[in-house]
Amino acid sequence: xxxxxxxxxxxxxxxxxxxxxxxxVEQALSESGIRExxxxxxxxxxxxxxxxxxxxxxxxxxxxxxxxxxxPHQPTSRxxxxxxxxxxxxxHLKRQVMGREAVVAVSQGRLDFGPWExxxxxxxxxGRRKRVLIKIIG
Amino acid sequence: xxxxxxxxxxxxxxxxxxxxxxxxVEQALSESGIRExxxxxxxxxxxxxxxxxxxxxxxxxxxxxxxxxxxPHQPTSRxxxxxxxxxxxxxHLKRQVMGREAVVAVSQGRLDFGPWExxxxxxxxxGRRKRVLIKIIG
Amino acid sequence: xxxxxxxxxxxxxxxxxxxxxxxxVEQALSESGIRExxxxxxxxxxxxxxxxxxxxxxxxxxxxxxxxxxxPHQPTSRxxxxxxxxxxxxxHLKRQVMGREAVVAVSQGRLDFGPWExxxxxxxxxGRRKRVLIKIIG
Numbered sequence: 001x002x003x004x005x006x007x008x009x010x011x012x013x014x015x016x017x018x019x020x021x022x023x024x025v026e027q028a029l030s031e032s033g034i035r036e037x038x039x040x041x042x043x044x045x046x047x048x049x050x051x052x053x054x055x056x057x058x059x060x061x062x063x064x065x066x067x068x069x070x071x072p073h074q075p076t077s078r079x080x081x082x083x084x085x086x087x088x089x090x091x092h093l094k095r096q097v098m099g100r101e102a103v104v105a106v107s108q109g110r111l112d113f114g115p116w117e118x119x120x121x122x123x124x125x126x127g128r129r130k131r132v133l134i135k136i137i138g
Numbered sequence: 139x140x141x142x143x144x145x146x147x148x149x150x151x152x153x154x155x156x157x158x159x160x161x162x163v164e165q166a167l168s169e170s171g172i173r174e175x176x177x178x179x180x181x182x183x184x185x186x187x188x189x190x191x192x193x194x195x196x197x198x199x200x201x202x203x204x205x206x207x208x209x210p211h212q213p214t215s216r217x218x219x220x221x222x223x224x225x226x227x228x229x230h231l232k233r234q235v236m237g238r239e240a241v242v243a244v245s246q247g248r249l250d251f252g253p254w255e256x257x258x259x260x261x262x263x264x265g266r267r268k269r270v271l272i273k274i275i276g
Numbered sequence: 277x278x279x280x281x282x283x284x285x286x287x288x289x290x291x292x293x294x295x296x297x298x299x300x301v302e303q304a305l306s307e308s309g310i311r312e313x314x315x316x317x318x319x320x321x322x323x324x325x326x327x328x329x330x331x332x333x334x335x336x337x338x339x340x341x342x343x344x345x346x347x348p349h350q351p352t353s354r355x356x357x358x359x360x361x362x363x364x365x366x367x368h369l370k371r372q373v374m375g376r377e378a379v380v381a382v383s384q385g386r387l388d389f390g391p392w393e394x395x396x397x398x399x400x401x402x403g404r405r406k407r408v409l410i411k412i413i414g
Binding site for chain 3: 040042079080092100103133
């Protein structure tokens with residue numbers, strides 16, 4: 001069995017954003033030389049997500065509006081987590097809806113994807129350096 | 139290390155449905171001959187889910203009602219994704235709540251499940267052909 | 277390829293609770309002797325979750341309040357699942373938001389985590405014996 005590990009780094013100036021990282025994950029898979037196995041890609045931070053959905057700007061705008069309805073940023077005083085001096089409690093909740101990680105099949109050296117699957121880094125508390133981990137086994 | 143890959147196909151006439159695919163996944167595991175490892179089962183489409191929960195019709199009705207509250211289909215004009223000519227933005231959101239994939243332990247040649255765990259395909263935008271991927275390594 | 281399996285058992289008196297299980301998962305990893313691979317940790321029950329987030333009491337209080345808004349326990353009659361004699365339909369929904377499982381990279385014999393990642397067992401229907409499964413391959 002072979003394993004491969006790589007980190008991606010982000011520093012998103014906006015509080016919330018969705019970044020398509022599919023080509024960076026494909027690059028890591030190519031570097032690994034692994035042809036058959038499983039690939040894990042996860043946010044290493046708890047106010048961000050890695051998820052698979054559509055690369056369409058209107059949908060990303062819908063995600064932002066929708067998550068704000070489910071877990072509003074304001075008023076920050078509504079969250080007990082923010083009593084610690086943070087103001088990112090909503091980001092911890094949004095990340096639960098969107099998920100921490102994606103596990104992807106690797107077949108014949110490629111991400112084994114359906115026609116529209118793309119991998120995104122979802123940032124809910126930007127303005128600081130954050131990382132995504134890629135681990136491949138096969 | 140051994141790997142095994144299989145696709146399941148669906149064409150659900152209703153917009154929304156929950157299909158128990160546990161026996162099909164068990165069949166794939168049996169075909170693989172793998173006794174110890176991990177099994178990934180994921181929707182290959184971004185308006186559908188694979189998730190693990192209870193096989194109880196009342197609960198599935200609750201899922202449908204609840205998801206409609208969280209991410210209503212109507213009015214379709216509330217979603218920017220639908221400006222592209224689609225009317226399935228809500229399906230992309232519902233799939234985030236229910237998840238894309240399940241990863242299941244394989245032990246002694248079986249799905250290593252608790253007493254009530256069952257695997258479901260969740261359709262949120264039916265009426266077209268869709269696929270589920272099973273990938274097993276061990 | 278090596279595999280390792282271990283169960284953790286819980287019996288939470290309260291209906292809802294969040295238990296940090298990181299050190300128990302680290303202990304299992306240490307017992308396994310696996311240095312490179314993937315670790316799956318999942319709830320074996322469908323009214324509980326395993327998820328990764330922050331070990332901060334205010335945030336856990338926010339989770340509880342928030343999940344109660346998204347999927348209220350009362351009135352229990354609002355859920356068709358409860359027509360079966362159960363009163364835990366809300367727990368099945370809460371578990372979908374928080375997730376069933378976490379998949380963690382194992383690198384150099386350790387959980388390959390970012391600075392704040394901690395693993396939690398989330399109970400949404402306590403008062404009975406429940407289990408968590410840890411499966412490691414590498």
